[in-house]
Amino acid sequence: MKRTAMFGILFATALALAQPPSHPARGHAVPASAKAAAVPTMPRYHFVNYTTANGLPNSHVYSVLVDGDRIWAGTDDGLAEFENGHWKIYTVADGLAQQAVLSLALDKRTGAVWAGTMGGLSRISAGRIDTYTQLNSGLSNDVVYGVAVEGDYVWVATAAGACRLNTRTGQWSLWNERNTPMREIWVYGVSAAPDKVYFAVWGSGLLEYTQKTGAWDMYKDPDSETEIVLLRNQGLIHDITSAVSYVDGIVWVSTYFGDSRYDGRYWHNFLTKDSGLPSNFTNSVKAVDGNHAWFCTDKGLAYYDGTNWAVYRPALDTGKPEMIVRDAAGHVTNIPVTTAPAHNYMLGIDFQGRDIWVATAKGLSHGIYQPKESYR
Amino acid sequence: MKRRFIPAIACAALAGLAALWQPRVVSGTATPSLDNTELYASPLELLLSPDGSRLYALCEGTGDVRVLDARSGRTLQTIPAGHDPRGFAFSPDRRRLFVVNSWDDTLSVIDVRTSAVVATWRAGFEPSSVEEDRAGKTLFIADRVGNNITVLDAATGAVEDTLEAGRGASYMAITADGGRLYTTHIYPNPGPYRTPPRSEITVVDPTRVMVVQRIPLPSIAGAFHVAVSRDGRLGVVAELHPKNLVPLAHVEHGWAFVDTLTIFGADVGRPVEVPLDELDRYFARPFGVAIAPNKSRIYVSHGGSDCVTVIDAQRMLAYIRRNREPIAEDLSASARYVVARIPVGKNPRGVALSGDGNLLYVANRLDDTISVIDTRTLRVARTIRLAGPERVTALRRGEQTFYSAQYSFQGQFGCANCHIDSTFDDLQWDLEPDGFGRDIVDNRPIEDLRGTNPFKWNGKNPSLSMECGPRTEMYFWRSQNYDDLRLADLVLYVRSLPSRPRRWSTADGQLTAAQERGREIFYRTTDKLDRPIPQTNQCAYCHSGPKGTNQKSFDVGTGKTTDNSGLLDTPQLSNIALTGPYLHDGSAQTLEEIWTIYNPHDRHGRTNDLTKDELNDLIEYLRTR
Incomplete structure (x- = not known):
């Protein structure tokens, strides 16, 4: 046992020595003017923020979902629906399972919205709310961290395992x-596609379910519970996973100790020291496609375009709007911006065309895409 | 003003005379028979060809579609369909006729030109009506057991989607422009215990294939046909408005059901519920609805009262506009807009109106006839008799009795009010005059009853003759008694009701892995700690035998202080998956709640040692019973 630990430390030291020098520390970024020619063009947004001051029932927003022109926000005090400039609030009195709405999913075929709460799972369909709990249904547990819809099935991530509802027969697995x-x-977390379903299991890594065969597979951090990354890009970055996003055959996993991308053969991991991530503590990840993804961290929202990074947040020290771009070579540039998301602590994101909607600990933020012609 | 009341009074008088006239022995045009094997057509729904020359009758009993010459009434063709067909509709181009077969869970596609069944496709659980979108690309099917709308590709029959509808989704109407599809349901949606029932009209955008609205039907349990005017601005739903939260003694003092319509659409604005009954005469179980092409009239068939109500639609709308207060319980209101009650055959169901609105066809399910009403004279112009047995068997008489409301006080309701289509109503009732809120009982299903006596939740009725006879007469009808022969026929019919197909069993009857694990739990004799489970606390002891009952009464710890008896009859498990809510008073909304909430001391079976997944397995097994 001791020998193993000793080998680990030696190996880690060797790896650390072999690493290239990390990019300049955050807060010491190169001014935009000095590196103007080299700064990659990353998307810019004008952020409009929603809090209790302008319609939300609670500013703590756990989850967000875009359904065409309609936006759903899962808050600490009910589910808020935003359409045509007006908010409609669903509470426990309306039949919602519980007030804290942790997760949201859209059944694109039927238009129904599934809301995972701290007290069960609710389906909202054209104003009607049906609720499933561990007492009145086969739901594993009332604390529903994640939900996804694929075909006839609703896949659920709970505090006591995963489960699946067959909406056609009512059967739970x-x-x-x-x-x-x-x-x-x-x-x-859960992410479902016709071929695979992935679960982010806190402490147990990434769980993979193959739809065709019903077989399970498990992806773990090869360094096990060691906090030092000994085997970079050899597997999942850490077992304390928080979310998963499976798009175009690529799995993106967020953990509290960095993030991972897996293409079925190779892993690629992201840490603050060698990427544009503003923090390794990542609450969720959502991929646009196989090469583009958004990371919701405790220190801002990060976008990765496959090469470059951008971070959107109120500055950690001053609170002023901030956009930081990091190119492939590690050059970091501050882009002058006038707006930022409502808070640094990011919890969820969804896309509305080129716009983004972001759930933060102190408000819901609408990032309105700014055309490139407006960049200066 | 006076003239307006004449038809209603005349109809009420006719109905009253009919109610007073009680022969000791059933008579009629046909001869009673002791042979109960006759197969009756039992026409349920009607359609007319666009030119009005052909009348299509969907015959539930013989499982076919009869094509009739609408003028002569002569049957031109008989097209076989599936088991218990319940609904049908033409494609927009009228080239295809779609029939849903409720017991086969299939859809028959009929080529109208050749009258041949060209395809049979899988549908959802107990498909009950069908409509096609105006583009001819998508089929929508209301599934009564599935509680949803199954969406099929109209070219291939492939299932494309499943839309959540109301519980017991059954009837549909699509607007002429194809912009909206309305669906109703016969059981109320689940709701909090001992609160008024809630139903809905599920509104689908057929182009987007999405539910876009749910129009609330408060206090409604049992919504039947829905019709929409040609311009799409006026919608009508035929429905039951039960009063199940107060003792049924109110039959004598008011009512147990109001038979109503909900009027919705742009012409009325906010949906409004209007009564069809009169102060001292009821018109039970409104079922079929038709709206005149010019929106001058609304026609409603009453399955329990053997008549058709004719409403002056404009007068009704004017009355609604003048009275924005709820009027559903104001039985004097109907006199403002009902212009006629036209007696027809037994158990009238589906209706079809000719293109010019001059003829209304009514399917009389329980005497195999079709009444043709001249809407200009408001009289039955002629009656078409469908081919079938001339004799009326005892079984058929029993069914006629079951579906008739003539035996209850003021013709308020019949067996089929609570046992909709011989099933149940998903309601809890305060039946006996023992005080408000005492002895609340959930309505139990009545299928497959042989070998499940005694009856009643307290097990006090040893036989169906007692259950359907003196008890029903005393507590329900409060009017008159059946004669012995009629009671015998009724019991014969109730005893004959088969169990519906079990949708959660596999096709070959083999249990799935989860169901097998659940079966082992059901039959276990020791708990997970290897401790013996007392015999009376083993699932399979009380719920023994093929029906799942040992026909004895027990105290399983689910009694309430408001119950009159501590012991409860062991209910059968037949098709238990369909019959929620559960327990004697319906307090358990789901099968899970029986054990997660109402079995804290393991008196209703040893279950508190089970994990959540093991309880799920047990329920998976129960759903196969």
Whole structure:
């Protein structure tokens, strides 16, 4: 045991020595004017923020969902629907399972919205709310961290395992430590596609379900519980996973200790020291496609275009709007901006065309895409 | 002013005379028969060809579509369909006729020109009506057991989608421009215990294939046909408005059901519920609805009262506009807009109106006839008799009794009010005059009853003769008694009701892995700690035998202080998945709640040692029963 630890430390030291020098520390970025020619063009947004001051029932927004022109925000005090400039609030009195709405998913075929709450799962369909709890249905547990819809199935990540509802037959299937490789049962996130379904299991890494065969597979951090990354890009960055996004055959995983991308053969990991991530503590990830993804961290919102990074946030020290761009070579540039998301602590994101909607700990932010012609 | 009341009074008088006249032995045009094997056509729904020359009758009993010459009434062709067909519709180009077969879970596609069934496609659970979008690309099917709308590709029959509808989704209407599809449902949506029932009209955008609105139907449990005017601005739903939260003693003092319509659409603005009944005479179970092409009239068939109500639509709308207060319970209101009650055959159901609005066809399900009403004279111009047995068997008489409301006080309701289409109504009732809120009982299903006696939740009725006879007469009808022969026929009919197909069993009857694990839990004799489970606390002891009952009464700890008896009859498990809510008073909304909420001390079976997934397995098994 001791020998293993010793080998690990030696190996880590060797790896650390082999790493290229990290980019300039945050807060010491090169001014835009000095590197103007080299700054990659990253998307810019005008942020409009929504809080209790302008319609939200609570400014703590856990989740956001875009459904065409309609926006759904899962807050600490109910579900808010934004359409035509007006907010409509759904509460427990309306049939919502619980006031804290942690996760949202859209059934694109039917238009129904599924809301995972701290007290069960609710389906909102044309104003009607049907609620599933661990007492009145086959739902594993009332704390629903994640939800996804694929075909006839609703996939659910709960505090006591994963489960699936067949909306056609009403049958529930439950998965936990007894019938899958997961050792812990805190399932934080789920992403479903016709071929695979992925679960982010807090403490147990990434769980993969193959739809065709019903087989399970598990992806773990090869460094196990070691906080030092010994084997970079050799596997999942960490077992404390928080979310997963599976798009175009590529899996993106966020953890509290960095993020990962997996193409089925190779892993690529992202840490603050060698990427544009503003923090390794990542609450969620959502991919645009196989090469572009957004990361919601505790220190801002990060966008990765496959090469370059951009961070959007109120500055950590002054609170002033901030946009930081990092190119492939590690050059960091501050882009002057006039607006920023409502808060640094990012919890979720969804896309509305080229616009973005961001759930933060102190408000919902609408990032209105600014055409490139307006960039200076 | 006076003339307006004459038809209603005349109809009420006719109906009253009919109610007073009680033969000791059933008579009629046909001869009673002891042979109960006759197969009756039982026409349920009607359609007319665009030119009005052909009348299509969907016959539930014989499982076919009869094509009739609308003028002569002569049957031209009989097209076989599936088991218990319940709804049909033409494609927009009238080249295809779609029939949904409720027990087969299939859709028959008929080529109208050749009258041949050209395809049979899978539908959802108990498909009950069908409509096609105006582009001819998508089929929408209301599934009664599935509680949803199954969406099929109209070219291939492939299932494309499933839209959540109301519980017991059954009837549909699409607007002439194809912009909206309206769906109703016969059981109320789940709601908090002992609160008024809630239903909805599910509104679908057929182009987007999405539910875009749910029009609330407060206090409604049992919504049947929905019709929409040609301009799409006026919609009508035929429905039941039960009063199940107060003792049924109110039959004598008011009513247990109001038979109503909900009027919706741009012509009325906010949906309004209007009564069809009169102060001292009821018109039970409105079912079929038609709106005149010029929106001058609305026609409603009453399955329990053997008549058709004719409404002056404009007078009704004017009355609604003048009275914005709820009027559903004001039974004097109907006199303002009802212009006629036209007696027709037994158990009238589907209706079809000719293109010019001059003829209304009414399918009389339980005497195999079609009444043709001349809407200009408001009289039955002629009656078409469908080919079938001439004799009326005892079983058929029993069914006629079951569906008739003539035996209850003022013709308020019949067996089929609570046992909709011989099933249940998903309501909890305060039946006996023992005080407000005492002895609340959930309505139990009545399928497959042989070998499940005694009856009643307290097990006090040893036989169906007692259950359907003196008890019903005393507590329900409060009017008159059945004669012995009629009671015998009724019992014969109720005993004959088969169990519906079990949708959650696999096609080959083999249990899935989860169901098999659940079966082992159901039959276990020791708990997970290897401790013996007392015999009376084993699932399979009380719920034994093929029906899942040992026909004895127990105290399983679910009694309430408001119950009159501590012991409860062990209910059968047949098709238990369909019959929620559960427990004797309906307090458990789902099967899960029986054990997660109402079994804290393991008196209703040893279940508190089970994990959540094991409880799920047990429920998966129960759903196969």
